[in-house]
Each structure stands twice: as C-alpha cells, then as structure tokens.
Amino acid sequence: MGLLLLLAVLDGLAYAGQLFMVAVGLTLVFGVLKILNVAHGSLFAIGAYVAATLIGWFGAEELSLLALAIAALAVGALFGPAIERGLLARIYDKEHVLQLLVTFALFMILEDLQKLLWGVQPRFEDAPVRLLGQVEVGGIFYTAYQLLLLPGVALVALLLLVWFLRRTLLGRSIVAVTHDREAAVAIGIDARFVYLSTFTIGAGLAALGGALAAPTTSLVPGVGVQMIVLSFAVVATAGLGQIEGAAVTALLIGLARSLAVYFAPELEVVVPYLLMVAVLLVRPAGLFGRRELRRV
C-alpha cells in the first residue's frame, strides 16, 4: 500500500512535469493573444515525432538528450512564427468563436500532416531513458529520466519563464500587453513583435513537452489530442493566463490522475475533469484567476 502510494506519487510528478510544459504555453498564449489554441496539442505531438526521428538519426545514446533539445527549438522556431504570422495575425479582429475555429481547423490539418510525414505505425525511441539509468527511492527502482529530468526541466522552465516575464524588457512588454493592450501600444510597445514572440515561446514549450514525452511512450497518431484536452483542464482550473497557477494545478491534476491509475483505474480519465468542475463550482474564475470587472 505504502509502496503503491509512493509509486503513484512518483508517476504523478513525472506526468505533472509534462503536463505543465504544455499547459503553461497554452495559458501564456491565451494571456497575450486572447486565443485558446486548439492546435497547441499538435505542436506537442510534432515535437515528439521530430525528437524521435532525431534520436534515430543521431544513433548514439549520448547524443539523444541533445536531440530532444534540438527538436523543441526547431519546431518552436519553425511552426511558431509560421502559424502566428501566416494565420493568427489575420484573425485578431474576428469574433472569439471564429478564432477558436481557426485553431481547430489548424489542428485538423496538423493531425493529418503527422500521419503523412510519420505514418500510422507506432514509434518508440527510449535512448534518453536508457542513457540516464535508474535510481532507487524507498525500495523502488525508477528511471532517472522520469524522476529527475522531467520534473527538473519543468521546474527550470517555470523559473526561467517567471524571470523572463518579470526581469527582461521583452518579458515585461508581454506582461504589459496582457494587462492592457491599448495602453501598452500607446507607450511604444511593439504589440506585433510581442504577439510573435509570445506565440513562438508557447509553441516551443509545447514542442519541448512533446520532445520530453517522446522517450517515455510509443508515439501513435492522436498523442496530441489527449494532451490538449488535459491542458485545457489545467488552464481553466488554474485560471486563464496564470503561469504559477498552471504549475500548481498541473501538479494537482498529475498527482490526482496517477493516484486514480493505481487505486481507481476506471476513473483515470475522468479525475482531471471532475477536479476542474469542482474547482469552477466554487471559484468561477479558476483557482488563481481574478474575476474580471464587467464593462458596461
């Protein structure tokens, strides 16, 4: 029982790390662009596929971690600007419903793009997991990759992101645009560039989440689909645009989910949503969200 609980907590930590990487990008992009990007999960999946492909190309186990980093950077740098400039920039003045649907259309397109590029056969590349070996915690052997690297990278990403938003010029411009776009533009902030960089960072984080997830699971079409709905749940539960909130909530949902896996497997998929419904019932703007004043 105690051992099972420990195992569940370790699983939960590893899963929360992945979930956070995806959810934080989603919430950051929403905070600035005010668009909920349904295709965010596809960037996660593409990051994963590119990482698996690179690991295969590099061959040597020692280089496999490098492959993960390159995959995340490449996908973020390529897809981020292409999607923001090519598509989203055209729809900022449209209704929210239409914006949501544009990203849904993009999601459909990217899902098939994955099938065309990588086929429908499952792919499994676990070189990074083998490279880092196992560690022992309280009598349980657990892969160092999932126990240390995943939560570690998530934590570093969180700290870097908070530092970036609070302490750098671009980061503070992003925060300014989030709070009041018109005022920010009036004092000379280039909103266009802020949008572009925010979306690219968000895309990169999703791809990094995917790249990190790639070695722990076999990749099949639709891996991004599950991830996106879960990160919706994280983002809504935390409150829209809340970065530290997303971290806490990802941890909460990650742990709740893995506890369910061990102790009530039928509920595995349901738990995050039940948590979300329960939270929103009590706090309609999410755990960390602030209620917006109604503008008459």
Place this chain on the structure above:
Amino acid sequence: MAHRLLVAAAAALLLLLATAQPWLRFVLTIALSTGLAVLGIMMLLRAGQVSFGHALYVAAGAYTVAFLRPHSGEALFLVLAGAVVATGIGLLVGLFVTRYRDIFFGMLNLAFSMVAWSLLEKLYALTRGTDGIRVARPEVAGLALEGPAYEWALLLLALALALTSGGLVARYLRTPAGEALGAVKTRETRLEFAGISARRVLLQAYLVSAFLAGVGGAIAALATLHVTPLLAYWTHSGELVFVAILGGTGHVLGPFLGAVVFELVRVYAAASFPDAWQMILGLVLLGIILAATRGLVGLVDDLLARFGRRA
C-alpha cells in the same frame, strides 16, 4: 418568402439526390441528423457561446436508442426517448454551465463530454467499451421494413424532423426570448437592466440544443445501427461547431446546408485521400472563415440579392 422557397427547393433536391444515388440515402440521413444537432449549436452561437461538448448530447441520444432497443422495437419511440434523455442531462449540466461565459462555457461543456466519453469507454459491462453496441433494426411506425425501404423511411423521418425543428427554431428566434439571445452576445448587462435574466434565456436555448442533439444522435444510431464512445469525443463536438460556421448562423437553413456539404466533402475526401481527409476539411474551414464569414447561407443570400436586383 425567398427563404421558404429555398427550403422547399433544398428538400426537393435532397430527395432527388437520394433517388438518383441510392448510397447517398445513408449519407444524407447522417447529414440531416448532424444538421439537427448543429441547429442547437447555432442557437448558442447566436448568444456568442460556443460549446465544445455537444457531442455529449448526440451520444446521449444514440446510446439511449442502443440501451432501449432490446425493450422496444419502435423507431419513433426510440427517437423520442433519446431526445428526452438528452434534454434531461442537458438540464443537469445546463443549470451549471449557463453560469459561465466564453472560454469557460466552452471548456466546461468539453469537460462534461469528456467525462461521458470516458465512462462510455470504461464501463465495459454496460457499454461494451470501444467496441460499441450493435442496434437491431427497429420497426418504423409499426412497419417492419427491409433494406432500401428502411433507409427511405429513416431519411423521410429525418427530413420531416429537420423541417419541423427548423421551422420551430426560426419562430423561436423571433420571439422575445429568441431575440434576447443576440443581446447576451452584444451586451449582457443591458439585458439584465431590461429585467430579463440572461442565464434563463441561455438555459432555454441550451435545453433546446440538447434536445435537438439528442434527436440527431438517435437518428444517427438508427441509421448506422451501431453506437461507439467516439460519438461523445471532443473532436466530434468540434465538428458540430465547424458545421455551424460552415453553414452560417444567419438562417436555420445554414446548419443543414453546412451538414450536407460537410458529409459530402468527408465522404469524397475520405475515399480519395484516406490519410488526409481531415486536412482537406480543415482547409475548407479556414477558407470559409477567412473569405466568407457568414458561411454558405451568406453566400446563398448574396446570390439571391444579386438575382433579385436583376429580376
């Protein structure tokens, strides 16, 4: 008046197509069932609210048919039962979600449909999981029909339901409660100042939308004679919103026009490009949103206006 003629022409064309190409009967029945669900989505869109979870009600209608089929052999009763169950669930969920707007409204609907999806998938003893449940072919209005006759009966039933619901919803949209939906979208606070409860207006529309989705789901179950948890999956909900935008929200004909075009594009694209039909649908959707915001109905209206000026 022009629209009424258009509806009659569309219905006639549909029957003509079904006569000319027998395999289209099934496709068109499915399209009409989708259209019914989308009609409800359209009402919510009028209020500026997009539900990413209405597949829940489609699945509720479909699974009700599957669960009740061993106990009843009458299609009309099964459709009614499906609609009632969907409306009941709609009331429970609706009382909660109509307190929220925009993204939260969309996400909560999504959450409930995902809960339903995973229950349908995991409660194997009851739902047979991903295998789904086979539905034995029922009688229609007391007649035991075979093959083509059953397909015709179902198509006509779907068409009759589509025409009736379309007419009723068009009427509803012109009543004070229907007009208030538009006000929820533009200035909800002013609606409240006028003494109308925005939540109540939205809940009414939500119940109607759950009812219509239930009817659509029941018809779909009777046409495919097989139900699976995928009916409740969020991508299916997304498709319903897709069709609503494709058809346009300006007129009740929109959802059905959108659904027929959607199903035809899907059938042809899936046959010619099995791995890329989603991509084609996505591109069509992008084109519609970027080029013709008012959907197919908007295009038809523009054509009619041009035609009217010339005449």
